[in-house]
Amino acid sequence: MNYTVPEFEVERNINRCISCGACVRQCSYEVHYFDDDGKTVLADESKCVACHRCAAICPTRAIKIKKYDMAYKEHSNWTPVMQKEINLQAATGGVLLSGMSNNKPYPIYWDKILLNASQVTNPSIDPLREPMEIRTFLGRKPEKLEFNENGELKTKLPPQIQLETPIMFSAMSFGSISFNAQKSLAMAAKELGTLFNTGEGGLHPKLEEFKDYAVVQVASGRFGVHKGYLESGRFIEIKIGQGAKPGIGGHLPGEKVTVEVSNARMIPVGSDAISPAPHHDIYSIEDLRQLIWSLKEATQYKKPVAVKIAAVHNCSAIVSGVARAGADIIVMDGFRGGTGAAPTRIRDNVGIPIELALAAVDKRLRDESIRNTVSLVAAGSFRNSADIVKAIALGADAVYVASAPLIAMGCHMCQQCHSGKCNWGIATQRPDLVKRLNPEIMYKRVVNLIDAWNHEIKEMLGGMGLNSIDSLRGNRLMLRGIGLTEKELEILGISHAGE
Amino acid sequence: MKITAGKQGFQSLNEQVRELLSENDEILIEDVNGQRYIGAAMDKGKTLNLYGTPGNDMGAYLNGGKIEVFGNAQEAVGNTMGGGEIIIHGHTGDTLGYAMRDGEIYVRNRAGSRAGIHMKEFENMHPTVVIGGIAGAFLAEYMAGGTLIVLGLNRDKNQDIVGAHCATGMHGGKIYVRGEVPEHHISPNISVSELNEEENEELLRCIKKYCVLFKEEEEYILKEKFYKLSPSSSRPYANLYTKN
Ligand code: SF4
Ligand code: SF4
Numbered sequence: 001m002n003y004t005v006p007e008f009e010v011e012r013n014i015n016r017c018i019s020c021g022a023c024v025r026q027c028s029y030e031v032h033y034f035d036d037d038g039k040t041v042l043a044d045e046s047k048c049v050a051c052h053r054c055a056a057i058c059p060t061r062a063i064k065i066k067k068y069d070m071a072y073k074e075h076s077n078w079t080p081v082m083q084k085e086i087n088l089q090a091a092t093g094g095v096l097l098s099g100m101s102n103n104k105p106y107p108i109y110w111d112k113i114l115l116n117a118s119q120v121t122n123p124s125i126d127p128l129r130e131p132m133e134i135r136t137f138l139g140r141k142p143e144k145l146e147f148n149e150n151g152e153l154k155t156k157l158p159p160q161i162q163l164e165t166p167i168m169f170s171a172m173s174f175g176s177i178s179f180n181a182q183k184s185l186a187m188a189a190k191e192l193g194t195l196f197n198t199g200e201g202g203l204h205p206k207l208e209e210f211k212d213y214a215v216v217q218v219a220s221g222r223f224g225v226h227k228g229y230l231e232s233g234r235f236i237e238i239k240i241g242q243g244a245k246p247g248i249g250g251h252l253p254g255e256k257v258t259v260e261v262s263n264a265r266m267i268p269v270g271s272d273a274i275s276p277a278p279h280h281d282i283y284s285i286e287d288l289r290q291l292i293w294s295l296k297e298a299t300q301y302k303k304p305v306a307v308k309i310a311a312v313h314n315c316s317a318i319v320s321g322v323a324r325a326g327a328d329i330i331v332m333d334g335f336r337g338g339t340g341a342a343p344t345r346i347r348d349n350v351g352i353p354i355e356l357a358l359a360a361v362d363k364r365l366r367d368e369s370i371r372n373t374v375s376l377v378a379a380g381s382f383r384n385s386a387d388i389v390k391a392i393a394l395g396a397d398a399v400y401v402a403s404a405p406l407i408a409m410g411c412h413m414c415q416q417c418h419s420g421k422c423n424w425g426i427a428t429q430r431p432d433l434v435k436r437l438n439p440e441i442m443y444k445r446v447v448n449l450i451d452a453w454n455h456e457i458k459e460m461l462g463g464m465g466l467n468s469i470d471s472l473r474g475n476r477l478m479l480r481g482i483g484l485t486e487k488e489l490e491i492l493g494i495s496h497a498g499e
Numbered sequence: 500m501k502i503t504a505g506k507q508g509f510q511s512l513n514e515q516v517r518e519l520l521s522e523n524d525e526i527l528i529e530d531v532n533g534q535r536y537i538g539a540a541m542d543k544g545k546t547l548n549l550y551g552t553p554g555n556d557m558g559a560y561l562n563g564g565k566i567e568v569f570g571n572a573q574e575a576v577g578n579t580m581g582g583g584e585i586i587i588h589g590h591t592g593d594t595l596g597y598a599m600r601d602g603e604i605y606v607r608n609r610a611g612s613r614a615g616i617h618m619k620e621f622e623n624m625h626p627t628v629v630i631g632g633i634a635g636a637f638l639a640e641y642m643a644g645g646t647l648i649v650l651g652l653n654r655d656k657n658q659d660i661v662g663a664h665c666a667t668g669m670h671g672g673k674i675y676v677r678g679e680v681p682e683h684h685i686s687p688n689i690s691v692s693e694l695n696e697e698e699n700e701e702l703l704r705c706i707k708k709y710c711v712l713f714k715e716e717e718e719y720i721l722k723e724k725f726y727k728l729s730p731s732s733s734r735p736y737a738n739l740y741t742k743n
Binding site (some may be wrong): 092097253262266274 | 535536539556559560581598613616617637643671733743
């Protein structure tokens with residue numbers, strides 16, 4: 001007996017259904033099937049995950065996915081979700097595994113921060129008529145600049161990364177996402193003048209041509225890490241933690257290690273790819289320093305080295321240590337960041353919002369006069385351009401986005417990335433599903449999205465009377481809180497609306 | 500080509516070494532005093548002979564080059580090494596050969612803890628680590644491929660050949676251990692067995708090389724029987740999760 005009832009219900013309008021079987025062929029969760037008569041289409045809704053693929057593909061719009069309408073005796077503590085999860089564990093004894101990101105209703109501070117605009121004095125600027133600079137440079141900045149008598153720069157600059165937008169694509173390994181999805185991001189990064197990130201899955205040989213637009217990651221499993229890989233990336237990112245699952249490692253199950261994935265990760269086909277929770281050569285800030293410098297030595301100081309950590313309780317002290325250890329770029333990933341797979345309890349309960357972490361870290365580094373030694377990249381869920389503008393005003397040099405471009409490529413937030421059955425061809429290695437995602441079409445949608453955001457960022461900047469994104473960095477005077485407590489305002493370092 | 504490391508910092512030493520290696524294939528470095536990252540990512544065809552004690556991460560990301568140390572080495576020798584050869588005429592510290600994917604490391608004496616962590620293999624890449632003395636705790640944790648050999652030579656009677664938590668989370672590759680295996684140190688998912696013919700050949704090849712390198716007697720080493728440690732499952736965590 002199954003102790004749980006389905007979450008969703010498939011409603012088929014039989015007046016519209018033409019028995020074409022598209023839904024039967026398209027649903028990888030095998031919800032739809034033909035009855036014995038070979039004509040009537042039926043559904044086993046217990047398997048439905050509400051990814052909307054069938055509804056989108058149905059030529060007569062005959063399908064609607066609804067919430068399963070089951071009455072529970074009211075109980076605000078023992079919700080249907082709580083009961084379902086207990087039953088799952090009672091049946092299997094397993095650790096609950098989820099995909100995508102924290103779906104609990106924690107406060108979203110972006111929605112409680114308002115932006116400023118100029119009126120009368122310091123008038124606003126129209127980005128359609130006037131140049132507006134959003135070009136962004138990442139990398140360690142020197143203490144001071146020295147010039148010779150001809151006005152040429154004497155100071156030797158540490159390596160800098162030039163981006164045409166403050167928006168980059170965050171780490172999604174080939175393995176957690178499909179080749180076509182990663183290729184779409186690589187193509188989009190090239191067209192936009194920004195970077196995509198290989199995650200810890202290595203760089204697929206077929207994406208070599210995009211190496212100038214790649215960030216290469218070094219994680220605890222060191223998958224695919226070799227000299228050529230380190231030299232291909234524009235910068236190297238050491239992954240210590242990830243917002244969706246701070247404190248734990250990764251585990252790509254053997255089923256997902258196809259021939260292609262195995263080539264990029266450089267491990268045998270079908271073997272589990274286990275990334276331990278810590279790097280076993282890093283047990284202290286001094287050890288981290290050692291990894292940072294070994295990477296600099298291996299690439300002859302030509303590449304900035306970034307360190308990515310999850311936003312956690314004492315992240316300002318940690319980031320201060322990481323900056324002193326020699327990182328050129330520090331990435332902080334908030335608790336709403338996505339993932340291919342994470343234990344549900346960790347995904348939903350560990351870490352803190354990026355808004356608070358970013359504000360606290362930027363302040364700490366300024367107080368210690370070391371803010372110039374690193375670039376800060378914020379990650380962990382930017383839903384739109386306004387979130388990004390607010391992050392930059394809170395101190396970010398740039399941001400990483402991932403969920404948003406995935407949505408642009410078809411993701412419907414069904415949170416089943418860990419199942420490997422993504423009907424949209426994103427979080428899957430099944431060839432029949434992967435080919436549903438056409439990079440030629442999808443990269444363009446991602447480019448459109450970021451182009452639109454770039455323009456919106458310029459408009460918001462112009463509205464504030466600024467013509468360069470550099471004037472917004474850490475400029476908290478442009479922000480006001482709404483409905484926030486004294487403490488929250490203090491951490492964010494902003495005044496309340498009306499002040 | 501011969502240079503002296505002396506008291507200079509690692510950056511200037513390594514820069515000098517890189518420059519010299521662009522024109523020479525072999526360099527001897529005297530008076531090495533703990534300078535880190537020597538030979539990092541060094542390519543095939545290049546050789547460093549080191550006298551003294553090189554610092555941490557020697558031969559990290561080694562890319563086919565050869566490093567011979569006439570003395571002891573410190574931590575993280577051959578870290579994430581992609582190929583080549585490292586020979587140490589002495590002891591070495593912790594995390595020897597972390598995540599190495601190809602090439603060979605021969606250590607005459609002891610290795611610290613966490614040697615061979617997360618070693619892996621791929622297609623015809625197959626890393627080999629031979630430790631002449633004993634190995635510390637967490638040997639071969641998360642090991643995913645390759646061969647690790649521990650000889651346990653020159654140890655006190657009460658010393659175990661491998662330390663606690665040996666092969667925890669190991670899911671690939673093989674460890675050959677000389678003599679009695681201290682079962683109480685071995686992780687539960689590991690099975691202990693005898694070597695088959697092919698494995699014996701591999702072992703012999705490595706022991707021969709060890710003996711040539713360090714002038715030891717093959718016969719003496721082979722007097723004791725060898726056992727193989729290997730994972731009983733290549734998917735130790737396969738049933739840990741329930742899809743939510
Ligand atoms: S899982 Fe997706 S494709 Fe399958 S029935 Fe549900 S909504 Fe439709
Ligand atoms: S990537 Fe695919 S599986 Fe993951 S949430 Fe989006 S649609 Fe669902």
